[in-house]
Amino acid sequence: MSASASYLARRAVQKERVRILYRKALKDTLNWAVHRHLFYEDASILREKFEANKHLEDPETIDRMIAVGEATYDKWRHPDPYIVPWAPGGSKFTRNPTPPPGIEIVYDYGKEDND
């Protein structure tokens, strides 16, 4: 019983690793592709690589394949990936932050009350 439970736990970990690897690799494919139509082709090639080993059963083999995949991803990682502007490393990170609460900008444009 515990053997099958540990087997299932191991399989769950492997599945998560594969999903995250696929996600990272897919994003990296988008980083390398300068045009959308190029990305679609690269993405389907990537998908085929994952689908090719879909039916593997032996946990050891799967572990090895995942390690190979992660090594390949690491090797081909883009040196200057796209980062959403506000995210750490993005071009707008910590730029023009939200003013602290209680501070308000009044749009009077020179028509203040005391004039």
Add this chain to the structure above:
Amino acid sequence: MASALRAAVLRYIRVPVAQTLALNGSKLSLFNTVRSMSAHGDDHLDKEEVIERVLDVVKCFPKVDPSKVTPDVHFQKDLGLDSLDNVEIVMALEEEFKLEIPDKEADKIDSCHLAIEYIYSHPMAG
């Protein structure tokens, strides 16, 4: 020479005044709406819009039957997708809303309901 030509041309060119006025008017109305000076964080999406855009993205996914998509649908159980399709949908949602979801959190988004909740509560969703 050039200045003489310029003067000659300018003497015969008439700019219709009505058009420039209309342009100014539209510019003024643009600035009259309340705009915050901060670039992010305070114009939040409303829930209806989030739901509509999430459903649009899911419906556009090639392997999905658009008639089955509802706000409560589960990607793998109800739409017959596999885990890699799930990853692709989450990435499409990230691009739609200009988000960057950490890998571990993105991995947990497996249904329209969760995606809507996550995006709606995300301060940077745009």
